[in-house]
Amino acid sequence: MGLFSFIKDAGAKLFGHEDKKELETKTIEEINFEKAQKLMQEVMAMGLPVEDLNIVIVEDKALVFGTPADQATKEKIILTVGNTEGIAEVDDRMEVANPEPEATFYTVKKGDYLSKIAKEVYGDASKYNVIFEANKPMLKDPDLIYPGQVLRIPPLD
Secondary structure, rough: EEEEEEOOHHHHOOOOOOHHHHHOOOOOHHHHHHHHHHHHHHHOOOOOOEEEEEEEEEEEEEEEEEOOOOOOHHHHHHHHHHOOOOOEEEEEEOOOOOOOOOOOEEOOOOOHHHHHOOOOOOOOOOHHHHHHHHHOOOOOOOOOOOOOOOEOOOOOO
């Protein structure tokens, strides 16, 4: 899929803010390795089926490698990584065995809610549940989205 942009200062606060003294004792490579490990743990905790997952952090970019079970899983991994505070770009280097049509991505704006987004992209506000289901397990409640969050918008069958 390629390179995806995210809002660096929005998203899950997965990376703690180490105190200044602790940061002085670590190299940038050590800090980036720890961030990559946390991101991989987050993906695995969501139960997303992927083999050989590896994430490398370079500055505010995450390079993601692995073999996800399907296209939807690949997209969910990209969104899980990208919707993390401190990550501005995701460089997708994953390979799906059986490629399927890609979903589009939508960045939530202030005042958005799922039915409003569904009306905009599908022409039918009642299709909000399609968007909600396509973004599980990242979304746990259809009413809990935030500006800057990026969502999967799958094609309608």
